[in-house]
Amino acid sequence: MKKIEKIKIVILAFLLFFVSFIVILINGKTYDLKIKIDDNIKSINDLEITVGSDKSIIKIKDKRIKDGVLKLKLKSVDKGSTFIEVVSKKHYSINRLFVHNFGIITLDRRLGKCNCDLIIPISILILILAILIIEIKHYKKSVKDNLYQYKNITSLALIIFFSFMFVNQIIQITNYKGLAYSIDLIIKSVNLFSISILPIVIITSLLVTISHIKLLKNEGYTWRNMLGVILGLLLIIATIFPIVLNIIFSDSNYIYINDTKNIAYYIYTFIELFIYSFVSYLECIFISSIILAYKSAKKVPKFDKDYIIILGCMIKKDGSLTPLLKSRVDRAIEFSNMQKSITGKNIIFVPSGGKGNNEIIAEGVAIKNYLLKQGISKDNIIVEDKSKNTYENIKFSSELIKKHNNNPNIAFSTTNFHVFRAGIIATKQNLLIEGIGSKTKAYFFINAFVREFIATLSSEKRSICRVLLLIILIILVIVILTFISKI
Numbered sequence: 001m002k003k004i005e006k007i008k009i010v011i012l013a014f015l016l017f018f019v020s021f022i023v024i025l026i027n028g029k030t031y032d033l034k035i036k037i038d039d040n041i042k043s044i045n046d047l048e049i050t051v052g053s054d055k056s057i058i059k060i061k062d063k064r065i066k067d068g069v070l071k072l073k074l075k076s077v078d079k080g081s082t083f084i085e086v087v088s089k090k091h092y093s094i095n096r097l098f099v100h101n102f103g104i105i106t107l108d109r110r111l112g113k114c115n116c117d118l119i120i121p122i123s124i125l126i127l128i129l130a131i132l133i134i135e136i137k138h139y140k141k142s143v144k145d146n147l148y149q150y151k152n153i154t155s156l157a158l159i160i161f162f163s164f165m166f167v168n169q170i171i172q173i174t175n176y177k178g179l180a181y182s183i184d185l186i187i188k189s190v191n192l193f194s195i196s197i198l199p200i201v202i203i204t205s206l207l208v209t210i211s212h213i214k215l216l217k218n219e220g221y222t223w224r225n226m227l228g229v230i231l232g233l234l235l236i237i238a239t240i241f242p243i244v245l246n247i248i249f250s251d252s253n254y255i256y257i258n259d260t261k262n263i264a265y266y267i268y269t270f271i272e273l274f275i276y277s278f279v280s281y282l283e284c285i286f287i288s289s290i291i292l293a294y295k296s297a298k299k300v301p302k303f304d305k306d307y308i309i310i311l312g313c314m315i316k317k318d319g320s321l322t323p324l325l326k327s328r329v330d331r332a333i334e335f336s337n338m339q340k341s342i343t344g345k346n347i348i349f350v351p352s353g354g355k356g357n358n359e360i361i362a363e364g365v366a367i368k369n370y371l372l373k374q375g376i377s378k379d380n381i382i383v384e385d386k387s388k389n390t391y392e393n394i395k396f397s398s399e400l401i402k403k404h405n406n407n408p409n410i411a412f413s414t415t416n417f418h419v420f421r422a423g424i425i426a427t428k429q430n431l432l433i434e435g436i437g438s439k440t441k442a443y444f445f446i447n448a449f450v451r452e453f454i455a456t457l458s459s460e461k462r463s464i465c466r467v468l469l470l471i472i473l474i475i476l477v478i479v480i481l482t483f484i485s486k487i
Helices: 002-025 119-145 150-173 179-219 225-251 263-298 324-342 363-375 390-404 414-426 444-460 460-484
Strands: 030-036 048-051 059-066 069-074 080-087 092-097 105-107 307-311 347-350 409-415 434-438
Touching: 030 059, 030 092, 048 059, 048 307, 048 363, 059 080, 059 150, 069 080, 105 179, 119 150, 150 409, 179 460, 225 263, 263 414, 263 434, 263 444, 263 460, 324 347, 324 363, 324 409, 324 434, 347 363, 390 409, 390 414, 409 414, 414 434, 444 460
Parallel strands: 307 347, 307 409, 409 434
Antiparallel strands: 030 069, 048 080, 059 069, 080 092, 092 105
């Protein structure tokens, strides 16, 4: 979201807050209290209606019975708290009331229900909808300009989360019970979002574990090959941790997490909300990463390319290509043939990769040898043989290309799970190049994608820290408002 868009959201939030405050200020000095009574009670005289000990706080302007409901029109007189007690032979009810500094009457809680308070959830709904519209517009434009950007992940993650919040807010709006209820709803919504995705996380973790049995069998027992299982377990543990904590301390004689008058209640609320918020954030990031990785892997670049960089990886001991690297080269050849048949334009191959410690020749040279065997002319091959990683693959190859062409159209070929991150690396070098993805074995893809996801988080650790700080600040406000509403 751009700075000007953030300013617009802030202005809208303040405007909605101001309008809500004015509407409640005008209408909140009275309150229409409705109390369900026995159907056989037809007259006010059959009820004993008592205002609390301090009668100077609220006065009853009107009282009537209709369809088994006692309707009391209340007006604030002075600030403070009181109650209204209704008694008959078969009926008893008591309602606590608060009158605030501006004369606004709230029911049951300090931040409870008041007249015309439906404007609050409607305002929240409008704000969420505005954020959604801006994020969707921003996401569409950003993806159209350049698919390979981290901000696309963040933007899509926000769209996923706020879509859930929007639907949940619509469902709950008809049962609105005051600002305190809205605060509780926010807490429940975040918790529900995290818990609702838990079955998906569990199923995914099981699938990852099953796939890793084959991966470990073929690739060896290394901590990198266990990343998928570790990530899944961490998400499951984080999601159920607050539930377990609640079970442990619910019957405790020392820590009273269910007592709203005890500090432990608010500490637990903070911990619970923080964990669920952060887990929800990670889940949204993970889901959006999957969507964008899939979108990147399936995207076919425009058939106007002058060069295609083939990103290298480990070769065999004899200098031949591994199945993984071979699939990258075959995908590049396939794209070249497609472009030739559609536009008649030839493409120059740029095999990229230096010589590793355990390799007899450079990866770029090994790729060139394979291309020659596939009938590609050596005049259509430019070898880059110095790079040691993806960043250098793209940097050195693009520098080599620019020696032949100042304004080239470039594509790159890599494995499907790697396209998005490789594209981001190119973007960070101010290169607008499109990628194509080659297929890989399912058991390898799952673990490799998890590694790519973790690499993405590592690259965006500053952004994640900022989000964490924002989450903490929002939760502190929510916990403070919860404390006020419980007094």
